[in-house]
Amino acid sequence: MNILILGSGGREHALAWAVKQNPKCDKLIVAPGNAGIAQLADCATLDINDGGAVVGFAEENAIDFVIVGPEAPLAEGVADRLREAGILVFGPSKAAAKLEASKSFTKEICDAANAPTAGYGHFTDAEAAKAHVRANGAPIVVKADGLAAGKGVIVAMNEQTALDAIDDMFGGAFGGAGAEVVIEEFMDGEEASLFVLVDGEDVLSIGTAQDHKRVGEGDTGLNTGGMGAYSPAPVLSAEVEARAMEEIVKPTMKAMADRGMPYQGVLYAGLMIKDGAPRLVEYNVRFGDPECQVLMMRLGAQALDLMQAAAEGRLAEAKVNWAEDHAITIVMAANGYPGSYEKGTEIKGLDRLTEDSSNMVFHAGTKSEEGKILATGGRVLNVTARGADLQEARDRAYAALDQIIWPEGFCRRDIGWRAL
Numbered sequence: 050m051n052i053l054i055l056g057s058g059g060r061e062h063a064l065a066w067a068v069k070q071n072p073k074c075d076k077l078i079v080a081p082g083n084a085g086i087a088q089l090a091d092c093a094t095l096d097i098n099d100g101g102a103v104v105g106f107a108e109e110n111a112i113d114f115v116i117v118g119p120e121a122p123l124a125e126g127v128a129d130r131l132r133e134a135g136i137l138v139f140g141p142s143k144a145a146a147k148l149e150a151s152k153s154f155t156k157e158i159c160d161a162a163n164a165p166t167a168g169y170g171h172f173t174d175a176e177a178a179k180a181h182v183r184a185n186g187a188p189i190v191v192k193a194d195g196l197a198a199g200k201g202v203i204v205a206m207n208e209q210t211a212l213d214a215i216d217d218m219f220g221g222a223f224g225g226a227g228a229e230v231v232i233e234e235f236m237d238g239e240e241a242s243l244f245v246l247v248d249g250e251d252v253l254s255i256g257t258a259q260d261h262k263r264v265g266e267g268d269t270g271l272n273t274g275g276m277g278a279y280s281p282a283p284v285l286s287a288e289v290e291a292r293a294m295e296e297i298v299k300p301t302m303k304a305m306a307d308r309g310m311p312y313q314g315v316l317y318a319g320l321m322i323k324d325g326a327p328r329l330v331e332y333n334v335r336f337g338d339p340e341c342q343v344l345m346m347r348l349g350a351q352a353l354d355l356m357q358a359a360a361e362g363r364l365a366e367a368k369v370n371w372a373e374d375h376a377i378t379i380v381m382a383a384n385g386y387p388g389s390y391e392k393g394t395e396i397k398g399l400d401r402l403t404e405d406s407s408n409m410v411f412h413a414g415t416k417s418e419e420g421k422i423l424a425t426g427g428r429v430l431n432v433t434a435r436g437a438d439l440q441e442a443r444d445r446a447y448a449a450l451d452q453i454i455w456p457e458g459f460c461r462r463d464i465g466w467r468a469l
Contacts, residue, residue: 056118059413060338063345070350085412100130162300167233188235195226238323241282249311251364257285258340277464280343343376386427394457
């Protein structure tokens with residue numbers, strides 16, 4: 050098969066790494082890719098949000114299968130354009146991608162499916178939103194309704210923070226994503242992620258993970274896109290996972306099909322778990338980042354077979370072959386992230402690392418220039434390892450990380466602390 054992966058981050062590097070191991074993969078192209086991806090696949094310049102351009106590229110390059118990494122192309126309907134052109138694609142339609150692209154849509158679907166989630170209000174007017182906050186008090190959660198690159202969620206521990214967040218969102222701080230807001234009750238508990246594949250009818254669980262969203266040790270400081278993750282997530286026991294599937298995921302998928310928008314691709318259910326009972330925090334319509342990195346480390350070559358089965362409507366016959374292993378990824382970020390940070394700093398020492406099925410450095414924000422690896426983003430590297438248990442995986446990951454020379458970068462030294 051000739052395979053095209055859309056995206057440029059650590060998630061796409063992990064997908065490319067897993068896909069490349071499968072003997073089915075004859076040729077692999079990643080658009081636009083990054084410096085790490087370029088070491089194992091061809092990288093191509095392409096506007097991945099332009100469905101016509103993606104279809105044209107796929108036809109010119111005899112692509113058999115397209116895997117869409119990030120959410121933006123899905124929300125733009127790129128998967129629809131590929132399907133119309135008869136090209137096999139992994140990723141939901143534009144209509145189904147509203148599960149991530151619109152918080153209020155997801156709440157409507159949860160209501161229809163009777164899926165447990167936080168109580169909420171949906172507002173198109175700042176004063177009405179503020180009145181809701183004053184009536185309900187804090188802590189409370191304010192969310193931009195649309196896609197805000199993972200940044201449009203404010204967990205307000207006091208009323209003023211919530212009111213300020215409403216002003217920011219309606220004032221354009223998150224662009225069009227904040228033109229409408231959803232305000233939710235605060236849910237306490239432990240958060241974890243469940244990943245399932247869906248083919249329009251059947252649903253298959255492909256693993257659990259837990260990430261560290263806050264920038265500082267002990268889960269303190271500002272929210273980020275994720276500073277590290279590990280799989281499996283102990284809080285998502287077999288019993289809790291079974292409840293989540295039966296009470297949340299499957300009813301949601303049925304409600305989507307009933308509306309004439311059957312879901313196909315990966316569905317990431319962010320769950321809040323308290324006393325063994327899961328409630329939905331949010332859905333994402335693509336693999337999490339950095340959760341994808343630990344899932345791919347554990348799934349390996351079979352990831353391609355599973356994604357192909359979902360795309361072809363054959364999930365009923367698919368099965369995940371799990372090893373009794375654990376994986377962890379540690380994010381190296383540019384100093385200053387998630388605020389302002391310097392770009393273009395050089396990363397050294399990567400050539401000293403041994404990369405194999407148990408140790409990988411996935412590039413999230415890098416480019417290659419004159420033989421040097423330069424940082425181009427906030428989250429830059431994902432140092433990832435497997436082990437028989439989480440402690441072994443963690444020890445391996447930090448040992449590898451400590452060989453990397455990048456004074457302008459930092460990481461958290463406590464990834465996995467909740468589980469350990």
